[in-house]
Amino acid sequence: MNLSNRTKVLEQEEMTLSERIYLPAILGGMATTLKHFFQKPATIRYPEQTRYLGPVYRGMHILKRDESGAERCTACGLCAVACPAEAISMVAEERKKGEETLYREEKYAKVYEINMLRCIFCGLCEEACPKQAIYLRHDKMAPVFEDRNEVIFGKDKLVEKMDQRYLRDGWK
Amino acid sequence: MKVTIDNITIDVEPGTTIMQAARQIGPHIAPPAMCYYEPLKGSGGKCRGCLVKVTAGSEKDPRPMPKLVPSCITQVQEGMVVENTVNEQVLEARKGVVEFLLLNHPLDCPICDQAGECHLQDFSFEHGVSKTRTVEERNTFEPVDLGPYIKLNMNRCVLCYRCVYTADQITEGRVHGVMHRGDHAEISTYIEKAIDNDFSGNVIDVCPVGALTDKTYRFKSRVWFSKPVDASCDCGKCSGKVTLWYKGDDVIRVTARKNIWGEVTSFICNTCRFEKKKTSDWKIEGPMAVPRHSVISANKYAANKITPAFPMKQAAEQYKKIDDNRDRSFLNAPKELN
Numbered sequence: 001m002n003l004s005n006r007t008k009v010l011e012q013e014e015m016t017l018s019e020r021i022y023l024p025a026i027l028g029g030m031a032t033t034l035k036h037f038f039q040k041p042a043t044i045r046y047p048e049q050t051r052y053l054g055p056v057y058r059g060m061h062i063l064k065r066d067e068s069g070a071e072r073c074t075a076c077g078l079c080a081v082a083c084p085a086e087a088i089s090m091v092a093e094e095r096k097k098g099e100e101t102l103y104r105e106e107k108y109a110k111v112y113e114i115n116m117l118r119c120i121f122c123g124l125c126e127e128a129c130p131k132q133a134i135y136l137r138h139d140k141m142a143p144v145f146e147d148r149n150e151v152i153f154g155k156d157k158l159v160e161k162m163d164q165r166y167l168r169d170g171w172k
Numbered sequence: 173m174k175v176t177i178d179n180i181t182i183d184v185e186p187g188t189t190i191m192q193a194a195r196q197i198g199p200h201i202a203p204p205a206m207c208y209y210e211p212l213k214g215s216g217g218k219c220r221g222c223l224v225k226v227t228a229g230s231e232k233d234p235r236p237m238p239k240l241v242p243s244c245i246t247q248v249q250e251g252m253v254v255e256n257t258v259n260e261q262v263l264e265a266r267k268g269v270v271e272f273l274l275l276n277h278p279l280d281c282p283i284c285d286q287a288g289e290c291h292l293q294d295f296s297f298e299h300g301v302s303k304t305r306t307v308e309e310r311n312t313f314e315p316v317d318l319g320p321y322i323k324l325n326m327n328r329c330v331l332c333y334r335c336v337y338t339a340d341q342i343t344e345g346r347v348h349g350v351m352h353r354g355d356h357a358e359i360s361t362y363i364e365k366a367i368d369n370d371f372s373g374n375v376i377d378v379c380p381v382g383a384l385t386d387k388t389y390r391f392k393s394r395v396w397f398s399k400p401v402d403a404s405c406d407c408g409k410c411s412g413k414v415t416l417w418y419k420g421d422d423v424i425r426v427t428a429r430k431n432i433w434g435e436v437t438s439f440i441c442n443t444c445r446f447e448k449k450k451t452s453d454w455k456i457e458g459p460m461a462v463p464r465h466s467v468i469s470a471n472k473y474a475a476n477k478i479t480p481a482f483p484m485k486q487a488a489e490q491y492k493k494i495d496d497n498r499d500r501s502f503l504n505a506p507k508e509l510n
Contacts, residue, residue: 052498055494055496074282074283076281076282076394080397081396092391092392105282105283107283107391130281131282169494
């Protein structure tokens with residue numbers, strides 16, 4: 001069907017002998033492939049090898065503890081209200097007597113969840129946090145998940161482990 | 173009686189205060205109020221947040237008043253000229269007032285249940301500075317339970333006396349008041365005497381800060397995560413006109429309805445406030461009108477119009493260059509990949 005009357009009919013010229021035997025084209029392709037054997041590959045073998053991500057890379061979230069190991073988060077909800085993807089949710093709880101070493105403030109997050117399918121790693125939660133509790137790590141990406149049940153990260157995955165502390169240059 | 177406030181002239185009744193005249197013009201002209209509360213007789217004149225400059229006392233005596241005057245207790249006179257937001261001296265004085273009110277304030281907004289509807293937050297956001305200059309230790313008190321429903325956190329109190337006037341005027345027989353003087357002044361009840369009056373819960377609503385909070389709502393949710401809905405019920409004791417605050421399908425809090433100045437329009441009883449926390453107890457009237465600039469409307473309605481000037485200013489003040497001297501030479505690797 002012709003709608004515009006502007007269609008051009010291409011006339012293909014007949015192929016020359018060298019084109020008809022295809023051999024030069026095949027050899028040319030082979031040569032390009034062979035050249036790449038001796039070049040530095042553009043890709044790396046992730047996850048065995050990792051690239052330098054830069055000093056301000058926004059990767060996996062971490063809920064920081066303070067020097068004595070108490071959780072900094074007070075469930076103030078500012079990260080959740082700042083989050084443009086609405087990925088963060090939390091349930092607050094009052095600190096009881098005897099838990100002063102576990103939680104820094106009177107109130108703490110009993111549940112803190114980030115939906116990693118929703119998160120867009122914009123870092124607004126980090127900027128909103130008044131207690132320096134949540135950070136996006138510059139050295140670690142969010143892990144790959146294969147199942148939908150794994151995508152909501154709770155406190156077990158987010159809270160900093162005291163034996164593997166996350167410290168950033170220039171924090172002092 | 174003609175009075176000019178910020179170059180806007182308005183005709184008011186004799187006996188009106190500058191504050192009331194300014195409120196008649198509109199919220200962009202009205203001075204902030206931390207202690208003045210129109211429904212309570214005798215309130216006002218304590219926080220100094222509403223200081224204004226009177227550039228002409230009256231028509232007969234057009235000399236300016238020598239000092240800034242508190243607008244909530246100063247009555248207008250014929251031909252008075254008042255400067256509120258247009259006067260540099262007033263704005264400077266308000267910065268000082270905010271600083272004084274925050275001298276002993278713990279600044280624990282991330283924990284406080286009032287955050288988001290706190291008048292002190294609004295006041296310091298609009299008129300204060302974002303830094304504190306004091307290093308001295310702040311007055312600290314232990315939180316006290318006033319009866320089964322009310323928590324008193326003296327640290328946050330700004331001594332506005334609103335709750336005292338409420339207890340005096342709304343309830344019969346006040347059992348709490350302000351003890352001691354000056355820097356030692358504090359809100360207290362007579363030794364552990366519980367507030368068990370039927371209308372005692374209203375002190376939570378009139379409190380401009382988080383000093384008096386609802387124990388049944390304690391740490392349940394942040395204000396901006398709950399949805400306010402106007403509702404009513406047939407209550408023998410009060411008008412039954414309330415605002416329900418929903419989180420999901422649960423009523424997590426019941427408060428009285430407030431007007432645009434944050435003042436309760438009709439006080440409600442404790443039964444309505446603390447015990448009726450089921451949707452079936454209420455007749456829903458519709459969603460509460462929330463101003464666009466309020467944080468309560470965040471994430472609920474499209475196009476939040478929060479002016480970015482304040483966060484931009486703060487970001488510029490707090491900007492810190494990251495000190496990172498790791499080897500980055502390999503980033504500039506020659507790019508010769510065809």
